[in-house]
Amino acid sequence: MKILKKEDQDLLERAKAVLQQNDRGTYTVPANDLYPHQWLWDSCFIAIGLAHIDTTRAKQEIMHLLQAQWSNGMIPNIVFNHRDTKDSALWDSKVSPNAPIDFATSGITQPPLLAEAITRIGTKLEPTERRSFYHAVYPKLLAYHQWLYRERDPHHEGLVVLIHPWESGMDNSPPWIEAMYANRIPWWIRLINWLPLDGAINFLRNDTRHVDRHERISTMQALVYYHVMQRLRRKEYDSNRILLRSHFAIQDVAFNSILIRANHLLRMIAKEIRRDIPETLDKQMSKASEALESLFDETRRHYLSKQFVTEKSLIEPSVASLLPLYSGVLTEERIELIIKELTSKPYTTRYPVPTAPVTSPYFSRERYWQGPTWININWLLINGLEQAGHDQLASDLRDKTLALIRKSGFSEYFDPHTGDARGVDNFSWTAALTIDLLSR
Numbered sequence: 543m544k545i546l547k548k549e550d551q552d553l554l555e556r557a558k559a560v561l562q563q564n565d566r567g568t569y570t571v572p573a574n575d576l577y578p579h580q581w582l583w584d585s586c587f588i589a590i591g592l593a594h595i596d597t598t599r600a601k602q603e604i605m606h607l608l609q610a611q612w613s614n615g616m617i618p619n620i621v622f623n624h625r626d627t628k629d630s631a632l633w634d635s636k637v638s639p640n641a642p643i644d645f646a647t648s649g650i651t652q653p654p655l656l657a658e659a660i661t662r663i664g665t666k667l668e669p670t671e672r673r674s675f676y677h678a679v680y681p682k683l684l685a686y687h688q689w690l691y692r693e694r695d696p697h698h699e700g701l702v703v704l705i706h707p708w709e710s711g712m713d714n715s716p717p718w719i720e721a722m723y724a725n726r727i728p729w730w731i732r733l734i735n736w737l738p739l740d741g742a743i744n745f746l747r748n749d750t751r752h753v754d755r756h757e758r759i760s761t762m763q764a765l766v767y768y769h770v771m772q773r774l775r776r777k778e779y780d781s782n783r784i785l786l787r788s789h790f791a792i793q794d795v796a797f798n799s800i801l802i803r804a805n806h807l808l809r810m811i812a813k814e815i816r817r818d819i820p821e822t823l824d825k826q827m828s829k830a831s832e833a834l835e836s837l838f839d840e841t842r843r844h845y846l847s848k849q850f851v852t853e854k855s856l857i858e859p860s861v862a863s864l865l866p867l868y869s870g871v872l873t874e875e876r877i878e879l880i881i882k883e884l885t886s887k888p889y890t891t892r893y894p895v896p897t898a899p900v901t902s903p904y905f906s907r908e909r910y911w912q913g914p915t916w917i918n919i920n921w922l923l924i925n926g927l928e929q930a931g932h933d934q935l936a937s938d939l940r941d942k943t944l945a946l947i948r949k950s951g952f953s954e955y956f957d958p959h960t961g962d963a964r965g966v967d968n969f970s971w972t973a974a975l976t977i978d979l980l981s982r
């Protein structure tokens with residue numbers, strides 16, 4: 543770590559303490575009570591922070607995730623802790639012949655930040671140690687990218703399809719809620735919604751026991767999400783069967799942008815250890831940049847996620863439309879367009895970057911992915927700005943992000959107008975990414 547000013551040194555120590563508090567030995571939970579398991583993209587962000595303070599522990603964070611990889615290559619979004627059987631029973635991953643025997647996991651994935659985490663750890667290692675780490679993780683990372691294209695890009699378009707909003711990591715982001723209403727809501731859910739059962743169902747929900755219910759999705763939306771999850775389980779988490787008819791089948795713009803960057807990093811890892819990317823995957827990855835352009839909506843001048851079956855764009859704006867910046871493959875013209883938007887009024891709240899523009903009909907300063915500021919999104923945008931050579935904007939956003947954390951602590955998310963803490967406290971990726979941002 544570089545030498546820090548006193549106030550930054552204090553912030554760093556507090557960030558480390560959060561990670562220590564959430565450390566479960568071989569992996570880190572996102573937060574103490576609400577999230578008692580290991581999550582995929584959380585652990586990647588956590589490893590990026592850990593890489594600055596303890597590379598052995600950072601490697602372990604990634605290895606633990608990879609140990610729970612499915613035999614078909616899928617990396618699940620949740621690896622359950624062994625004590626808790628309630629959450630893992632809902633998923634019941636063993637209905638799939640591909641699920642690991644030693645771990646109970648979910649049956650879906652999350653944004654593919656693994657290659658980013660692995661290479662960030664790599665930069666902190668001596669060449670020999672780096673190569674041996676890359677040798678250990680490469681076959682698994684490769685199998686994951688192969689799985690993504692083989693099972694989630696059935697038409698070989700170069701874009702992968704998500705089958706549940708939880709896969710996007712931005713559970714209730716406006717386009718995903720829009721996608722939900724584009725389908726018919728099952729009658730029994732509409733009935734429950736109509737009956738005065740909200741209180742009873744809220745009581746059963748885990749999230750609203752820890753966080754104000756106005757910050758989370760509505761009861762009806764939560765029921766739809768669980769209903770879709772049950773269907774995935776009935777189909778034994780087999781993408782082919784699921785995609786035959788699916789409530790959610792979305793070519794998500796943020797996920798695909800992150801994947802494009804991950805493909806580039808996978809190639810770098812392969813090169814360093816002198817491996818050739820298998821031909822089929824190589825072809826699929828090569829299509830991805832051009833395919834991302836097919837998500838650009840000429841009329842609205844935005845990147846938008848698309849419904850896989852109807853090929854219709856999901857038109858509700860959200861911060862996901864800005865994340866192609868992180869892919870690292872945009873033309874100057876597209877970069878300028880995104881930067882214009884990022885620096886325009888709907889996104890320049892006092893504590894940016896809101897996850898939905900303030901002009902969106904869905905905008906809420908407290909409902910988790912419909913407006914609040916999240917540190918991981920700021921981090922992705924800072925990296926995107928840096929890749930595009932916009933260092934001043936990147937450094938401004940970094941300063942604002944750290945100022946927000948100094949003001950309100952290591953919260954899960956923040957009110958973008960007042961900067962007030964929202965969600966749970968002592969959230970791991972907020973702490974981990976603080977460590978990374980302080981080190982620049």
Ligand code: GLC
Pocket residue numbers: 572577581583584710711712713
């Ligand atoms: C919430 C977030 C998701 C995150 C998980 C664990 O579900 O929406 O992105 O991975 O919590 O922190």
